[in-house]
Amino acid sequence: MNAPVTPKAFKVVGTRPVRPDGVDKVTGKAIYGPDFVAPGMIHGAILRSPHAHAKILSINTKKAEALAGVKAVITSADFPGQESKVLAGGETSSNQRDIAQICMADGKVLYAGHAVAAVAATSEAIARAAVALIEVTYEVLPHVIEVEEAIAPGAPLLHADMYTKGVEPASDQPSNAAMCFTLARGDADAALARAAITVTGRYKTPPVHQGYIEPHACVASWNADGQGQMWVSSQGAFDIRNTTAAVLHMPIADLRVMPLEIGGGFGGKTTIYLEPVAMLLSRKAGRPVRIAMNRQEVFCGTGPAPGSVADVTLGSDADGNFVGLKVEFWSQAGAFPGSGVHSGVMTALGAYTVANAHVRGWDVVSNIPATKAYRAPGAPQIAFALESAIDDLAVKLGMDAIDLRLKNAVRPGDPGPMRLPHGAIGYVECLEAAKAHPHWSAPLGANQGRGVAGAFWGNYGGPSTAAVSLSSDGSVQVTTGNPDIGGSRASMAIMAAETLDVPYESVRVAIADTASIGYSMLTGGSRVTFATGKAVVEAAQNVRETLVSRAASLFGVDTAEVEWHGGAAHCLSGERKGESLSIGAIAAKAGQFSGTITSEVSINPLDYLPGFAVHICDSEVDPETGHVRIVRYTAVQDVGRAIHLDYVEGQLQGGAVQGIGWALNEAYVFDAEGRMENPGFLDYRMPVASDLPMIDTVLVEVPNPAHPYGVKGVGEAPIVPPLAAVANSVRHATGIRMRELPLSPDKVYAALRAAD
Amino acid sequence: MPQMTFHTPATHDEVAALLAASAGARVLSGGTDLIVQMRSGRNAPSAIIDVKQVAGMIGVRMSDSGFAIGAATPCTALLNDSALSAAWPGVVEAANLIGSVQVRNRATMAGNLCNASPAADSVPALIAAGATCVVVGPSGTREVAASDIAVAPGKTSLAPGEFVAEIRLPARPARGGDAYLRSIPRTEMDIAVVGVGVALVLDASGTCTAARIALGAVAPTALLVDEAGAALVGSKLDDAALEAMAVAVRAAAKPIDDKRGTAEYRTAMAGVLAKRVVAIAAARARNAA
Amino acid sequence: MSKIAVTTSINGDPAEFLCDAGETLLDALRVTMGLTGAKEGCGSGDCGACTVMMDGEMVCSCLVLAPEAEGKSIATIEGVAEGSVLHPVQRKFLEHGALQCGFCTPGFIVAAKALIEKNPDPSESEIRYWLAGNLCRCTGYDKIVRAVADAAAEMRQDQNSQRTAA
Structure with a gap:
């Protein structure tokens, strides 16, 4: 472990205090997705396709419904009709219709593990037994796994209505290539032809799973009045709420989502799989329904990161200055489009100055589970190819591999991937x-x-809401809407403590449910300490301003004559010069003012x-x-x-x-x-x-x-x-x-x- | 749904009777294979016969003729038996490569044998060591070679009602040594892509007088490769003898391509590991002199 | 359906529960007894999140059948702290930031405590191999290994000072 290279003038920022939620997590008390129990809840199980690609000809649920203890059986017929509509909020783009079809196959199964029907019963064993009684007749279709096969002429098509977006002229043939995204500058071909040294190669990576240890689980309760509640471990209760409400055609405020502790996500818990299924089962059964995946379901039924194929050619002059870069990148999106092609393509142009570049990425569907974000979606695959090519170039040049990178590294002011200058x-x-x-x-x-x-x-930045409120003894409550996956409660407490100049231990942090604070985008995109942290700091600054203003009033001086440090207001002039009022003393006098000191801040910072x-x-x-x-x-x-x-x-x-x-x-x-x-x-x-x-x-x-x-x-x-x-x-x-x-x-x- | 039953018999006869009573009855000792199979639906027993209450099923007994290991003895318990660990370190090590410490605190060598996976770690080591099994059944008790328990992946030679009660290892011969190595992609928590067990004996001059070499994960069952052992006998384990041994090992290996490795890789690794494992066993034999 | 009655001891207290023949100890603990500290990450003994002690040896409770608990002593993460005093392993996990999501943490703590009880001065390699049955996807294991080594060192020191005092 090395100390940071810059010295600091902070009291709490840059230290290592024990996290506020730590004791719960080392004693087994913390409640994660699979741990939650609702009174009266029953248990769901999901029937999944054994075929990678097949038409569903019929589903007979009669025997399952007849089994004693079975309270509800659903198929895609129980879902409301879906329109094709891109939903905001996730780390990778998501179409509402695709999300619904990932939760429950509609007419066709697109991967082995695709959900086909679901049961709720009075025990998990009965639910599983009932699932085994559901009879599905399939017409098995040819399937395709690898991207090179999926884009080959005559490949089995997953979606008959999918035409490649982003190509000129527009394609009139349906294709497994959903989309093409290109970033180009200068003339890459000409520059590579002139380059003193070039390296080239085709790189491949397989699909990999995020591998969080906690399987997906949720409990849903949908009442007769149309209002529902869900208890979910996810990377963002708000986005889970919004997506589930969209798929179920519910007013968003009718659905309240309670965040549970999350056992790892890495991008994989930014979407819904079980939630609408549990909601529909609950509505049918009139009982809260719990569904929990097992590990096999997690691997086969949730989104891994896409596999990839990348052709890279990189050229430099004789001194090692990059002159041209060409990348053709195919991302194995899985059953539905939307893998991290944009961010992958941008990654290729993010770290080095190269005047001539042509980077093109293709989003290709195939019969594997619909892929999902995994920590820097799209970037590791591209960087594997590019950084290997740079290594080859260093060998050919006989240059130190770090020196070669230093020679070409972006500096502040250099154009970023979208040509905006780097900060x-x-x-x-x-x-x-x-x-x-x-x-x-x-x-x-x-x-x-x-x-x-x-x-x-x-x-990324994005919308975040945070609230800071003072208790009557001056202790501080921070509330955010971002699940804590890796210690963010501690970071929020540190920033609030630093801003208020109070001890870290006097700040406590809660993760609120969707009805208890304004919207925050999910925990992902490396955004929480930046964006939600910024909201916490702004809210703490507001609280501090109120403290100073109330202290000024109590001192009988102008606010400019009050200084805040050490968690107390200090009077700089007048009769009470030299006196101080602690945060607790001011908070205790809330009744003399307009009430409790609190501030809720909603921001959407894009200056990340x-x-x-x-x-x-x-x-x-x-x-x-x-x-x-x-x-x-x-x-x-x-x-x-x-x-x-x-x-x-x-x-x-x-x-x-x-x-x-x-x-x-x-x-x-x-x-x-x-x-x-x-x-x-x-x-x-x-x-x-x-x-x-x-x-x-x-x-x-x-x-x-x-x-x-x-x-x-x-x-x-x-x-x-x-x-x-x-x-x-x-x-x-x-x-x-x-x-x-x-x-x-x-x-x-x-x-x-x-x-x- | 017919209900599964759970039994804790106290005697061999009770175990045999319970097993014979239902074709779907399964022996539970460590459970590290059985419970996984029950959960995945590959195995749906009608009755579970927990044999751990039967006298003698847990523990290691040493006599002049060797060791008797109760069939339900967990792998980690073998480590605690210093005499066994000194005599047959390869067997004890092989048993303690299975899964994790948590798994080895439950898993047993007899279970490893009776699960009949071609990749079972302890099996090549047991075969190389010349282990036998005491098999108890409705018609009595018989002793069979460890190599004769598995007949195909997931299938054993045990008759209905029969179970393994004890594993026997001979006393270690003078100047004898054994060892086991496997190839796995990680360092722990894996199934052998290839496993090689060897037991050999040297004479006072360092000449190999006996050698048994057994392979795992290269055929439907673990293989005892007589030609490989024969290639070492009479040699001082020089390079030529080792190469001849490796050639015999590769020739005997008949692996398949699967998710855990290609046939070509398995065959090649069988030769590489065989040379390495012979070196370990030989060093042990020399130290034992 | 007739259930099997099991009489056992959990964290030192007598306990009784009813279970099915094929039910796992993990399910009995989590569902029947409400002890949800042990987690199910895989259900096949490959992740260690369900680690508990049975008669002094650590086991994956997903690979133990509930009826096998009859007459045994089971110790779970819920019994590791003494009242509200954390065990040194728990405290060191907090001090080293050795958890991120925390889902694997109960299994790691039970396993690490078992290691130190068997081997008061484990090397880095011994810690890593002992904990190889516990998967963590968040930390890369670095801080976990440091926390366990530090807990062992503190426990050795405590024992030495007790000896000196005695």
Whole structure:
């Protein structure tokens, strides 16, 4: 662990206090999605398609309905009709009709695991038994999994009415390519033709799952008067509410969503799967209904991150200045469009200045579960290709891999991916910190190699609401609408304490339900500490202003004659000069004023800044078996300013390890029928503790001037570099460029033998 | 739905009678395979026979002729038996590669054998060590080689009503050593892509006088490769002998391509691991001299 | 349907419950007993979120049948703290920020406590292998390993000072 490089003048910001919700979470008291119990609730179960692609010819639910204990059975016929309409709020775009069809197949199943019908019964066992009694006749259709096959002529079409958007001239043939998005500047082809050195290659990554340990679960209760309640663990109760209400054609205010503690999301809990199903079952049964997925359902029924194919050509002059970049990128969106193509394409142009570039991404549907956001959606796949190509270029140039990146790194004022100039970014500082780190110059052992990779991630701001209110003793209640996935209660408490200049322990933080505070966009896009934090700070500033103004009134002086520090108002002039009033003393006198001191602030800040990261990876490759062991790892990142050091470091470490898993062993494996062969943690191999070294972190602080404490989002950027950092370390150890993930032992072994 | 029943018999005869009474009855010792299979719907027992109350089913007993390991002895308990760990470290290590500590606190070698997975970690080690099983059934007790329990993936040679009550290992021969290695993509929590167990004996001059080499995950059941052992006997485990052994191992391996590895990779790894595991066993044999 | 009556001990207290033959101990704890600290992440023994102690050994409660609890001593995360005094492992998890979402945390704490009781001075490698059956997707394990090592160190020191005092 390294201390941040910039000194601070803060009391609480940049420290490591114990999180306010910590004791609940180390004693087993915290209530997560699968833990919640509503009085009188019954249990739901879902029938899922065994076929990757099939027409549903009929569904007979009679036997299931006849089973004793069964209270409701539903199919897509119980859903209201859906129009095609893009809903705001998620991390990746979402169409209301598609979301409804992911919750329940309508006419056709598009992946093995697609929900077909659901049952609610007085016990889970009865619900499962009833599901087995539902008879579905399918007409099995040819299926397609890989993007290269899905875009080939004559491929089975998932959606007969889908025409490729974004191509000129407009296509008149239906296609599995839903959309094409291009960013171009200069003349990439001409520049590459002139380049002194070019590198080129086709890179592939498989679909990978977010792998949160808590399976999806919810309890829904829909009353006879049309009002409903849901208890859900998600990344955003408001967006879950809005999406569920849209799918069910409910007025939004008729649905109240209570956020439970969330056991990991990483983008995967930004959408709905069970919620409308539980609501419809509840309406039919007249009872609250709980549905919880098992692990197989999570793998087969929820969105992994898309697989990808990327063709990259990068050219430089003889000194290593990038002159041209061409990227063609196909994203394996799964059953419905909307994978992170835009953000992926932008990633390719985020970190380096290159005058001539043509980057095009395709959103391609195929018969795997509809993919969903996973930490920096689209970016790791593109960065794997680009940062591997840069490594190849460094080898050809005979240049240090960090020096080559430094030569081309974006600096403040350089054009960003959308041509807007970059603000106070810190990529150069990250590269310099990486180069100066002892890791970069440490000796390597036998069969070991060192790789480096950089990252750009755009981050986000978006709407947030926060309330700060004072109790009569001066203790502080902060309320937000953003679920705490990784310690954000602590960050909010730190920022409120810093602003009010009160002890951290006097601030408590609650996550409100959707009826108890204004809208906040979900916890995602690396936005909460930035946007919701900014709302907390503004609300705390308002509270502080009120405190000062009331103190001035109590002192009998002008507010300019009152100074606030140490959690107290100090009188600077007049008869009471030198006296002070503590926050508690002022709060206790609320009755003399217009009541309790409270402030609720709703903002929509768009002055966020992107995140940049540099990761260094040492790996050791067993030349006889192809096993790759990560022996040392350092993650450097511009974090703007770290509010809570542990939880910022934790984001870097956790993101790095998810990326290491992506690089080494994680992958969806499909059989010939298009069924996932490894829908469990035994064969979907996420890293375990013994697979890893410590993950060293370096927090570079180039503050965001638009945030009161300089915050930049930190959650997503750390998953962007590891794929290439690992692959580059394997290249260094073996001399072999591996362009297809995962770098599992059998693949590395095959590459080693091919190179013999 | 017919209801599953749960039984805790106290004697071998009761176990055999309960098993014989219903074709759908299943033995529960560690449960780490059975419960997973019940949950996934692959196995729907009519009756669960928890054998852990039967006298002698848990624990390791040593005698002049070797070791008797109760069939319900959890893998981690083997580690605590210093005599067994000293005599058959390869067997104990193999059993303690299965799953996690949590799993090994329940899982048993007999369960590993009777689950009849070709990739079971303890099985190649047991076969190499020359282990036998005491099988109890309605018509009495018989002793069979560990290699004869599994006959196909998920299928055993046990007759209706029969169960494994005990695993027996011989006393370690003088200058004998055993070892087991497997290949997995991670460092823990995986099923063997290939596993190799070896037990060998050296004479005072370091010449190999006996060697048994068994492979896991390269055929429908674990394989004892006589040719591989024979390639070592009479040698001082020089490179030529090791290479001949590896050739025999690769020739015997008949793996399939599946989600856990390609046939080509498995075959190649069988040879690589066999050489490594022989080196470990030989070092143990020398230290045991 | 006739249920099986089980008499057992949970966190030192006598307990009785009714269960089906195929029910897991995890379901009995969570659903019947209302002890939801142990979590189900996989239901197949691959994630360790359901880790509890049974007669002093840690097990995945999803891989134990509820009737097997008859006559056993079960210890869960709910019994790790003594009253309102946190166990050193719990305290060190908080001090090191060794949890993010917290869902895997009860399993890790039960497993880490079991490790230190068996091995008061575990190496980093021993900690990592002992905890390999507990999946965490948030932290990358770094802070967890540090918290466990630190808890062990503190417990050793406490024991030494007790010995010196005695």
